[in-house]
Amino acid sequence: MIRVPFTFQPKKKPDYIIGIYLILISSFTYGFKSTISKIVFDEGGDPFSLLFLSSSLYCLLSYAWFKKKNIPYELSKKMRKPVIILGLLFTAFCTFYAASIIYIPVSISTLIFFSFPFLVGAHAHLIMKDPIPGKRGIAFLLAFIGLSLIFLSTVGSYHIETMGIILSATGAFLKAACIIYARRHQDNKTSSLVIVFYMCLSMAVITGLITFIRGFNLPQTAEGYEALSYAIVFFAIGIPTFYLSIRFMGPVRVAFFNFLEPLVSILSAYFLLAEKLSPSQALGAILMLIGLTLMPVRRGAYYFKTSKKVDKT
Secondary structure, three states: OOOOOOOOOOOOOOHHHHHHHHHHHHHHHHHHHHHHHHHHHHOOOOHHHHHHHHHHHHHHHHHHHHHHOOOOOOOOHHHHHHHHHHHHHHHHHHHHHHHHHHHOOHHHHHHHHOOHHHHHHHHHHHOOOOOOOHHHHHHHHHHHHHHHHHHHHHHOOOOOOHHHHHHHHHHHHHHHHHHHHHHHOOOOOOOHHHHHHHHHHHHHHHHHHHHHHHOOOOOOOHHHHHHHHHHHHHHHHHHHHHHHHHHHHOHHHHHHHHHHHHHHHHHHHHHHOOOOOOHHHHHHHHHHHHHHHHOOOOOOOOOOOOOOOOOOO
16 A cells, blocks of 8 residues: 655635635725825825825836836827826826815815716716616715715814815725726726826826926825835835735726725824714715715726736736
8 A cells, every 4th residue: 555645735725715805905095095195284295295105106116026026017199198197197196186185184185086986976877877776765864964074074174174175075086087997098008006006106206296396295294204105115015906806806806995095094083183073974984985885886897807817916
């Protein structure tokens, strides 16, 4: 009798488990980034300087990764114009969202900004004639009620500046426009991480020019610099983990976890900044978060479709 030596081979984790880890990392880093950015601004920093430093670091790390792994990062002629437009939209909505938390609490800004999934859904129904199933209809209704409660209670508050609401709402519209435009110009031959690299490169160029003209506005305290370093690192972590999670899980499952980011922002603002929601705002937030969990998203809803064949990066 021949005995075969036993060799232990650990089980490989399913793709969706890896995807869950990645989307949790992305949600927590991006959720905390919003709150930490508030500290940066309160200590003397500004959105343009923060976004320039964050996007520059991400571009440098991505470029080094592409070179190390011999990943092609050239864009086809077909994709150059769409990527430039996406870069402009990406820069715009990030800037408006970041600027809004200078004027209003992080929790309020986050809730208003995260109306963008419902704007995308409304566009799909009204323009693309995509039917609204029962679950999506309930999600829209809850979101409308929740946003109405937040808006009415926020506008009626004496310490809330209207400019912050306008900036956050504009950021939501611009992000919805970015997603809608990307869906119309999908290209499975180009890695999503390469596209995001050029979007961040556009942000670095635009915000770099603005900061060169206006001057860098960096924090004036040690606490501010500490917050700045965390915000930059969280930006560099949050973006790739989000898009890699789509590769492992698909956009539908990733969309289900979309509610975690605003939830993290609200909770971190409560513990780090002592921000509190009024009862009506808290009720509106709960309704919106429930709506986000019920909001079904079709494949390809987040920027470009990703395929495992292309995105083995």
